[in-house]
Amino acid sequence: MVKVGIVGGTGYTGVELMRLLARHDGVSLHAITSRKEAGMPVAEMYPSLRGHVDLAFSTPQDAQLQQCDVVFFATPNGIAMSEATALLDAGVRVIDLAADFRIRDVAEWEKWYGMSHASPALVAEAVYGLPEVNREAIRQARLIANPGCYPTAVQLGFLPLIEAGVVNAESLIADCKSGVSGAGRKAEVHALLCEAGDNFKAYGVAGHRHLPEIRQGLASAGGAPIGLTFVPHLTPMIRGIHATLYARLNRDVDVQALFEQRYAQERFVDVMPAGSLPETRSVRGGNTCRIAVHRPQGGDTVVVLSVIDNLVKGAAGQAIQNMNLMFGLPEGQGLDIVPLLP
Structure with missing residues (x-):
């Protein structure tokens, strides 16, 4: 079982990650962080997850993310670039759903995102997580820049x-x-x-x-x-x-x-x-x-x-597709979902 942590679990991308991971039989949810909502049961904020996610939100400090196999950052731009190095050094793989590692030209990224990059050395290592293009590189990666x-x-x-x-x-x-x-x-x-x-x-x-x-x-x-x-x-x-x-x-x-x-x-x-x-x-x-x-x-x-x-192929679903590739799981595991109509 792949032990998963989610940093930033209160937004739409975070809850979509939880929805998809809750039905993925190859993973276990270890921690879901939120500084503001620490201590609140996840299912209290999102009743749709009642009976599926039994964790409470925790602070990043209390989450023991270094014990995870992979950590998803469902956070605003600028967060993952400051926290990824410590996790990577601990042997944890990282998938960033924000834009911190997507653009290879750091100066170009800083121009468009209006801040200095905290980990420019990691930008060169990050693999752009579009499986239809970079599938083999994704399998070997320890840091994924999930596409927008x-x-x-x-x-x-x-x-x-x-x-x-x-x-x-x-x-x-x-x-x-x-x-x-x-x-x-x-x-x-x-x-x-x-x-x-x-x-x-x-x-x-x-x-x-x-x-x-x-x-x-x-x-x-x-x-x-x-x-x-x-x-x-x-x-x-x-x-x-x-x-x-x-x-x-x-x-x-x-x-x-x-x-x-x-x-x-x-x-x-x-x-x-x-x-x-x-x-x-x-x-x-x-x-x-x-x-x-x-x-x-x-x-x-x-x-x-x-x-x-x-929120799925454009964010959380593609991130899980990347995770499956990184850990040698079937690429579509947990993602075989019939779209909802009407």
């Missing part, structure tokens, strides 16, 4: 085109929509029901911190710099990301076959039949990315539709 939600949907949607070199990589467009849970479980005006409900708006148009992460991943796949316009939007729903992606073909190719071949062995990427229109509700609660690819009017513009649950 938008970057997961966008990269999986563009990867077959970039890897095959069949599109102009200098003029990609990612038009993305996310549910409000992507903003986290905190009191902010824009996430209030009266602000987000019955409303639709763009944000981060001048530049969003997920942009360099997406460009980095796609540039690595294609071996050349990426030109990307990325515009995220907030939608009045709780879960889900819908990424509508545009690229211009530089030669004629059967894009449907290209995607089907690229993801034929990927259990968590579903390439839908030609002409399909994937919906966010088709992945709600599941670890699947559903993709449909189109060529409107048979022209040279490719439109890729990519949907994920931002």
Whole structure:
């Protein structure tokens, strides 16, 4: 049994980790930390976990995380980079669901995240946890940078085109929509029901911190710099990301076959039949990315539709997928979940 600790168990990503790990028969939950809620039973805050998680929140100091085999950081940006070294030195593997280790250029990370990096030496060691690209490196890793939600949907949607070199990589467009849970479980005006409900708006148009992460991943796949316009939007729903992606073909190719071949062995990427229109509700609660690819009017513009649950394949589910790889468990263990509909 893999002994698991979770740092930061009170947010949406933390509770999603607990929901998924509670049904994973290859792990045992050792500790779930929260400085503010230490001593409170987890099931008191989240009654959905009654009968599944019997632990109480503990402070990081009392959690004895060094006794774990792996620790997930479901914390705000800037926490894991200050605490990972001590755990790694104790032989504990670390999976960071925030952005502390995602961007290899530390100066670039500091520019976008507005703080100094506390452990720049670890950035070079961290493995970017997109299994569909880095599976073998993940198996050997002791530190995983779990991808962001938008970057997961966008990269999986563009990867077959970039890897095959069949599109102009200098003029990609990612038009993305996310549910409000992507903003986290905190009191902010824009996430209030009266602000987000019955409303639709763009944000981060001048530049969003997920942009360099997406460009980095796609540039690595294609071996050349990426030109990307990325515009995220907030939608009045709780879960889900819908990424509508545009690229211009530089030669004629059967894009449907290209995607089907690229993801034929990927259990968590579903390439839908030609002409399909994937919906966010088709992945709600599941670890699947559903993709449909189109060529409107048979022209040279490719439109890729990519949907994920931002809390599962975009966060906690992908983190568990990475954990399974790191510990030699079946990759889909604990993640064989049928999405919830309606």
